[in-house]
Amino acid sequence: MLLRHTTKEIKERNALTINPAKTCQPIGAMYAALGIHNCLPHSHGSQGCCSYHRSTLTRHYKEPIMAGTSSFTEGSSVFGGQANLLQAINNMFTIYDPDIIAIHTTCLSETIGDDIVQITKKASDEDMIPLGKHVIHCNTPSYVGSHVTGYANMVKGIVKYFAENSGEKSKRINIISGWVEPSDMREIKRMSKEMGVDIILLPDTSDVLDAPQTGKHAFYPKGGTTVTDLIAAGNSKHTIALGEWATKEAAIALENKCKVPFALSELPIGLRATDRFVQALAKFGGVKVADTINDERGRLLDVITDMHQYLYGKRVALWGDPDHLIPLSEFLIDLDMKPVYIVSGTPGKDFEPRIRKALGDRADETRFKYGAQADMYLMHQWIKEEPVDLLIGNTYGKYISRDENIPFVRMGFPILDRIGHSYFPFVGYLGAIRLLEKSSGCSWTSRMRSARKRPLNW
Amino acid sequence: MDILKERGNQVVTKGLDEHELACDKASLAGSVSQRACVFCGSRVVLYPIADALHLIHGPIGCAAYTWDIRGSLSSGPQIHRLSFSTDLQEKQVVFGGEKTLKSALIELIDQYQPKAAFVYSTCIVGLIGDDVEAVCRNVSKEKGIDIIPVQAPGFAGSKKDGYKVACDALMKLIGTMGTNETIPESINIIGDFNLAGELYLLVDYYKKMGVKIVATITGDGRVDDIRQAHKAALNIVQCSGSMSNLARQMEAKYHIPFLRVSYFGIEDMSEALYEVARYFNSKSMMDKAIALVRQEVGDLIPKLAFYKNALTGKKAAIYVGGAFKAISLIKALRMIGVQTVVVGSQTGNKDDYKIMQDISDEGTILVDDTNPLELTQFVKAKKADILIGGVKERPIAYKLGIGFCDHNHERKLALAGYEGMLNFAREVYATAMSPVFQFTKTDH
Structure with a gap:
């Protein structure tokens, strides 16, 4: 009973976060940069930041994560990190030979006020950046936003740096992916191909963070959006941005820079959000919805039909990133389940109207909180007040699941104690079936186990 | 071998190189170092104290990444396995975070009634000018419990310097209860x-x-x-x-x-x-x-024989946090027939490296603060069959098609003591002899 210290009575907290439902910006920037081909992310700050991000990503993906650090010292914190960053750029191009170095800042380098643009220019002036190679950056102070906005900032940085409008429009469609798994990105590519739409997906961590075992350690695995495609994104006829928090800024930047219009959509999680994604693909790609895709939808509906009597009225608690929680809540409503508690540490005032819209006329039955003090401790207190039948969220739900004996589906970031997320998607119609499979599977197992102990509502 | 020029003296091949293994050097900027920071060092040392509060004063990341990071168990309270943060925002970075820290401490103490509290200052706390000591002192008076500031800005050295910070914090607790009488034996x-x-x-x-x-x-x-x-x-x-x-x-x-x-x-x-x-x-x-050793070893040796028999002739590479652990690992591996061909640590000191060098076989590569590119080359050059390391090294070993044994944060298996030795032998065997590697092509 690890969480036995949790009290049922909820006291107002103004300053304290307990068991966060978010982490800091730089890790998102690192993840996004890994979705670019031959790119080495670089953390401009203390050594620990980079080490923590690499460890967490490694534990989540079970893959080697390569990234450099400026290794700040006392000196750099007083005199600025320019010398360290210049040395780092030089060393990385010399030893690790990336095509791109993607720098993100940290709380430290932001607070001391390092100007990355100026330092990069100096590196360029001093011939530290080999011909045809690139240094890009984004600002990710850890005291702003969350891991999600860090991802958004890097994606925006990538678009701003590379996309070019040559004046010749192509027939391609850009899809800017929100923070999802390599499996999800692979699924988005598969569905687009199935529909006959030629897309540029950015970023794209498939074939980077789900790399096959070959007996070789590829410092830069074969996947990732290529520089050619990143440049070409400026000529595409349209952009579909999947997830407001993670992709809106990049979509706007691309429109401003290259006049590529965009449609903002949810991540295709669940039935209706996938419908909207498929319709957007059809509309902007100028194609009809493929029969095979319609069949996938039909299979999802078939599974829901088979399951609906089991799903009715089940109370669900979910936490994680807004871009996941919004379509997921909508899907749970479509399944006739009750998403009763929702928590996201990520700030953003759009959350309330968006989640209310997703929940429809059931919105008043749901308790939700986002931003400051929206944490897993609050979630546990709510559950102690009135329990739920299912938990959906990242690894850190395991304590509540254990202590309260509640079935738990792991979804989101990070997942440190299960495998599968790299290989099996949660997006698309197939992803929705997977969510159903997971939820029902763990719930039935749990019902079986506790049949003789206490009745669960499954 | 491609080694960053400046790192040349942090690598030694026994019997081949004359120089001592250099250590205690700051990592080179741009190197994909496996090292962590001062905060990390202080946090891992102090956090197993299970009935104390561990409040991290800084932006959310430092608290999020160290939440229940090691499998440090407690036979009683479990407060140490929760994550507490002041989650500093831009506003506090501009106007200071003292008020937030004070409120957070009071909220925490009211909630948990702990025996003591540790307050960790991360990178920017000093820069924004928070007087953490004063806040701790005041709240300590108000609430009547010890609140110990842990000054651990990440940039102020490496993980090893964080250990020192943690030791200083512990010294503030030690000697504050009971008489000065020494308890015999x-x-x-x-x-x-x-x-x-x-x-x-x-x-x-x-x-x-x-x-x-x-x-x-x-x-x-x-x-x-x-x-x-x-x-x-x-x-x-x-x-x-x-x-x-x-x-x-x-x-x-x-x-x-x-x-x-x-x-x-x-x-x-x-x-x-x-x-x-x-x-x-x-x-x-x-x-x-x-009597105890006789009993334990008597039980253990016959059980180890199977593993030793199977593993004799296998080669290991070791890359762990501290050099003292690496030395023990060399000996433990020898006991089950495994030869160590590469050995290194993130934070070893001169004395430890001297011992490490003495007990290593001729031709063994010794290394301080290595990085994945180097490590990959060493492992290949010395044809190691397994790598022993931590979280970040595991997938590198697997990608190379060799075995891996976790000797760090993530493991759930006791490796200390006699029982631990058997577990260790079993772990090494399970990975070194795994059938999966017959399906993978190793390129060495």
Whole structure:
């Protein structure tokens, strides 16, 4: 009973976060940069930041994560990190030979006020950046936003740096992916191909963070959006941005820079959000919805039909990133389940109207909180007040699941104690079936186990 | 081999190179170093104290990434496995975070009624000018519990410097309870963090010998025990990198001598028991230790024979946090027929590296603060069959098509003590002999 210290009575907290439902910006920037081909992310700050991000990503993906650090010292914190960053750029191009170095800042380098643009220019002036190679950056102070906005900032940085409008429009469609798994990105590519739409997906961590075992350690695995495609994104006829928090800024930047219009959509999680994604693909790609895709939808509906009597009225608690929680809540409503508690540490005032819209006329039955003090401790207190039948969220739900004996589906970031997320998607119609499979599977197992102990509502 | 020029003297091949292995150097900027920061060092050392609060003053990341990061178990309270943060926002960075810190501390203490609290200052706290000491002092007065500031800005050195910060914080607790009378034949167990319950094994061994245990620092630690740690007759220090400093400070202030030990492998484990008996000059203790070792080793050797038989001729690469652990691992591997061909650490010191070099075989590559590119080359060049390391090294080994044994944060299996030696042999066997590697092509 690890969480036995949790009290049922909820006291107002103004300053304290307990068991966060978010982490800091730089890790998102690192993840996004890994979705670019031959790119080495670089953390401009203390050594620990980079080490923590690499460890967490490694534990989540079970893959080697390569990234450099400026290794700040006392000196750099007083005199600025320019010398360290210049040395780092030089060393990385010399030893690790990336095509791109993607720098993100940290709380430290932001607070001391390092100007990355100026330092990069100096590196360029001093011939530290080999011909045809690139240094890009984004600002990710850890005291702003969350891991999600860090991802958004890097994606925006990538678009701003590379996309070019040559004046010749192509027939391609850009899809800017929100923070999802390599499996999800692979699924988005598969569905687009199935529909006959030629897309540029950015970023794209498939074939980077789900790399096959070959007996070789590829410092830069074969996947990732290529520089050619990143440049070409400026000529595409349209952009579909999947997830407001993670992709809106990049979509706007691309429109401003290259006049590529965009449609903002949810991540295709669940039935209706996938419908909207498929319709957007059809509309902007100028194609009809493929029969095979319609069949996938039909299979999802078939599974829901088979399951609906089991799903009715089940109370669900979910936490994680807004871009996941919004379509997921909508899907749970479509399944006739009750998403009763929702928590996201990520700030953003759009959350309330968006989640209310997703929940429809059931919105008043749901308790939700986002931003400051929206944490897993609050979630546990709510559950102690009135329990739920299912938990959906990242690894850190395991304590509540254990202590309260509640079935738990792991979804989101990070997942440190299960495998599968790299290989099996949660997006698309197939992803929705997977969510159903997971939820029902763990719930039935749990019902079986506790049949003789206490009745669960499954 | 491609080694960053500036790192040349941090790599030594025994028998080939003349120079000493350089250490205690700051990592080169741009190097994909496996090292962490000062905060990380202080956090991993202090957090196993299970009835204290550990509040991290800074942006959310530092608290999020260290939430229940090691499998440090507690036989009682579990507050240490939760994550507490002031989650600093831009507003506080501009106007200061003292108010937030004060409110957070009070909210926490009201909620949990802890025995003591540690407040960790991360990178930007000093820069924004927060007087953390003053806040801690004031809230301490108000709430009547000890609140100990841990000044651990990430940039102020490496993980090793964080250990020192943690030791300083512990010194503030030690000696604040009980009399100054020394308890005869008593020890503090310092530098075991109770990963996977390892400490329980050690406590059991020492108790069987008739040794009294005053405090365990910090595995399964309790504030009141640590307060009274000055009453111990002897300090037993493992994981020299992190905790020798504490032992030295206790020696200077309380005249408690210390012994450096290791609990990995049969030889070192047994020596850790004998040394205590020898120190107390107690025949009864020594007899019990001999009986215990005889019993344990007698049980163990026949069980190990199977693994040794299968593993003889295999080669290992070791890359772990501290060099003292690496030394024990070399010996433990030898016991099961495995030769160490590459060995290194993130934070080893000169003395440890000297010992490491002495006990290594000719041709072994020794390395300080390596990075994945180097490590990959060393492993390939020396044709290692397994790598022993931590979280970030595991997938590199697997990608190379060789085995891996976790000797760090993530493991759930006790590797210390006699029982641990058997677990270790089993782990090494399971990975070195796994059928999966017959399907993978290794390129060496």
